[in-house]
Amino acid sequence: MRPLTEEETRALFEKLARYVGENLQLLVDRPDGAYCFRLHKDRVYYLSERILKLATNIPRENLVALGTCFGKFTKTQKFRLHITALDYLAPYAKYKVWVKPGAEQSFLYGNHILKSGLGRITESTAQYQGVVVYSMADVPLGFGVAAKSTQECRKVDPMAIVVFHQADIGEYIRHEETLT
Amino acid sequence: MAALYVEDLLARAEEREAETRRSVAVHKELELEFDAGNLLAVDRNPVGRAVVAREALLRTLARDNTQLLVGQLWGLPSERAEGGAGPVVAKLPEPSTRLPREKPLPKARPLTRWEQFARLKGIRPTRKKRGTLVWDEAAKEWRRRWGYRRAGPNPSRDWLLEVPEGADPLEDQFARRRREKRERVARNELSRLRNLARAHRGAAANELHPTGRQDRAELGRVSAVARLSTASRGRFQPRLPKEPPAPKSAGPGGRKRRFGPVLGDLEGEKKRQLELARSLSAKKPPLDLTRAVNKQLRQDEAEAAAAAKGKKRGQRGKRARRQQRRPGGKKSGGAARRGSQGSSGSVGGKRKKK
Numbered sequence: 001m002r003p004l005t006e007e008e009t010r011a012l013f014e015k016l017a018r019y020v021g022e023n024l025q026l027l028v029d030r031p032d033g034a035y036c037f038r039l040h041k042d043r044v045y046y047l048s049e050r051i052l053k054l055a056t057n058i059p060r061e062n063l064v065a066l067g068t069c070f071g072k073f074t075k076t077q078k079f080r081l082h083i084t085a086l087d088y089l090a091p092y093a094k095y096k097v098w099v100k101p102g103a104e105q106s107f108l109y110g111n112h113i114l115k116s117g118l119g120r121i122t123e124s125t126a127q128y129q130g131v132v133v134y135s136m137a138d139v140p141l142g143f144g145v146a147a148k149s150t151q152e153c154r155k156v157d158p159m160a161i162v163v164f165h166q167a168d169i170g171e172y173i174r175h176e177e178t179l180t
Numbered sequence: 181m182a183a184l185y186v187e188d189l190l191a192r193a194e195e196r197e198a199e200t201r202r203s204v205a206v207h208k209e210l211e212l213e214f215d216a217g218n219l220l221a222v223d224r225n226p227v228g229r230a231v232v233a234r235e236a237l238l239r240t241l242a243r244d245n246t247q248l249l250v251g252q253l254w255g256l257p258s259e260r261a262e263g264g265a266g267p268v269v270a271k272l273p274e275p276s277t278r279l280p281r282e283k284p285l286p287k288a289r290p291l292t293r294w295e296q297f298a299r300l301k302g303i304r305p306t307r308k309k310r311g312t313l314v315w316d317e318a319a320k321e322w323r324r325r326w327g328y329r330r331a332g333p334n335p336s337r338d339w340l341l342e343v344p345e346g347a348d349p350l351e352d353q354f355a356r357r358r359r360e361k362r363e364r365v366a367r368n369e370l371s372r373l374r375n376l377a378r379a380h381r382g383a384a385a386n387e388l389h390p391t392g393r394q395d396r397a398e399l400g401r402v403s404a405v406a407r408l409s410t411a412s413r414g415r416f417q418p419r420l421p422k423e424p425p426a427p428k429s430a431g432p433g434g435r436k437r438r439f440g441p442v443l444g445d446l447e448g449e450k451k452r453q454l455e456l457a458r459s460l461s462a463k464k465p466p467l468d469l470t471r472a473v474n475k476q477l478r479q480d481e482a483e484a485a486a487a488a489k490g491k492k493r494g495q496r497g498k499r500a501r502r503q504q505r506r507p508g509g510k511k512s513g514g515a516a517r518r519g520s521q522g523s524s525g526s527v528g529g530k531r532k533k534k
Contacts (some may be wrong), residue, residue, distance in 0.1 A: 003440040022461040028453045116249050153472045
């Protein structure tokens with residue numbers, strides 16, 4: 001476990017800012033106590049100072065996970081978000097997509113969202129903007145990347161892909177062994 | 181009485197003889213393997229397990245095996261050294277066991293500058309490597325191709341020289357030839373030394389020769405060494421105005437990568453990260469063209485829709501008004517409550533057509 005270096009922090013923040021924009025500052029500077037990012041076994045964890053202090057008592061080899069895993073650094077030093085970060089991204093998300101109840105299951109099985117399954121979308125969403133996916137009952141289901149801007153969404157045919165799938169809460173079951 | 185005495189004597193003599201034979205003849209279950217060239221004997225017989233007299237057992241084993249090896253040596257062809265007066269010398273055969281090298285393999289000779297250039301450009305030597313000896317027809321013997329006592333007529337022994345066309349007739353051709361040779365030798369010596377220096381590139385300090393001209397790279401290396409040659413190993417040495425920054429790689433000038441402490445300055449860490457987050461959000465381009473165009477399009481659409489509705493309202497009256505109220509009442513579920521930016525519009529398309 002160690003703090004992130006300058007480059008790692010930049011890579012992490014650039015990825016997070018795609019979903020939460022300037023709300024990222026709210027994650028770093030929280031009113032309810034000091035929170036920080038720590039790197040452990042190439043994974044980035046978001047944890048409170050209290051848990052950080054507790055975790056220092058555990059040897060590095062024995063420490064499996066701590067706090068909330070946000071994602072991991074690949075071997076080429078790129079950052080990949082994990083679905084476990086959803087709880088922190090969803091409240092601050094700038095751009096959202098709501099999925100119709102019929103298309104929820106398809107998304108939770110790891111498929112892209114088609115125009116036919118799109119319930120609503122935040123106005124002025126640009127193409128390739130990171131979005132958080134909700135069900136119509138406002139339950140966060142995952143996140144993805146907008147394949148089309150909001151304007152284009154109105155015109156495309158129903159079978160066109162509107163949001164590229166990145167992560168969904170179905171991974172809690174599908175990738176149970178690798179999610180930490 | 182006398183017979184008994186003789187028998188006793190005989191037995192004792194036999195015993196003594198057996199004793200001497202035992203020291204020469206050694207019996208082994210398995211024959212030893214000999215490699216006389218290396219003076220090597222390999223004994224594959226299992227060693228007996230003696231717990232008490234282990235040392236003695238090993239000693240006798242070593243003695244017996246050495247006896248066998250020496251017996252082998254005596255079987256080899258031998259002669260007396262120093263014309264029959266000296267000691268007996270055996271002729272050892274070629275060793276059959278291959279031993280590993282004592283020293284590592286010699287390193288390949290570093291390429292000279294010309295060889296490097298030729299390899300880079302793909303230039304191959306036009307002729308095969310020539311031997312150093314050539315047959316001298318005049319002297320009727322093998323002589324060196326060049327240097328002292330070389331083959332062919334010796335150019336320095338010429339008693340007459342032609343004055344080349346266009347040359348100064350008063351110029352001493354012999355002196356000129358001597359001078360040119362001196363220059364050639366000096367140039368070859370210089371390039372030899374240069375190749376040698378290039379082969380031993382590590383010692384940069386040696387490159388600081390006071391009078392010779394140095395190239396850029398040499399000077400850079402020398403200045404890097406000089407930078408570190410202060411009492412504080414160059415820590416407080418200011419950089420020169422146009423000097424490139426120090427290389428990041430670990431080396432004489434590099435620094436080891438260090439991570440911050442796990443439980444260090446949390447406040448400072450937060451401050452740094454906030455700054456980074458602010459700089460990230462500030463880096464956005466001032467005008468996102470597609471977004472601006474989209475916004476304008478949207479506005480135009482909304483205006484057109486409003487104008488159309490205003491026209492229709494007069495005709496339809498009550499029903500139209502109810503419809504206008506509807507989107508706000510039923511559809512503005514999550515987005516509005518969660519305070520998200522921008523309004524959330526329906527994309528279904530069905531409603532829009534009305």
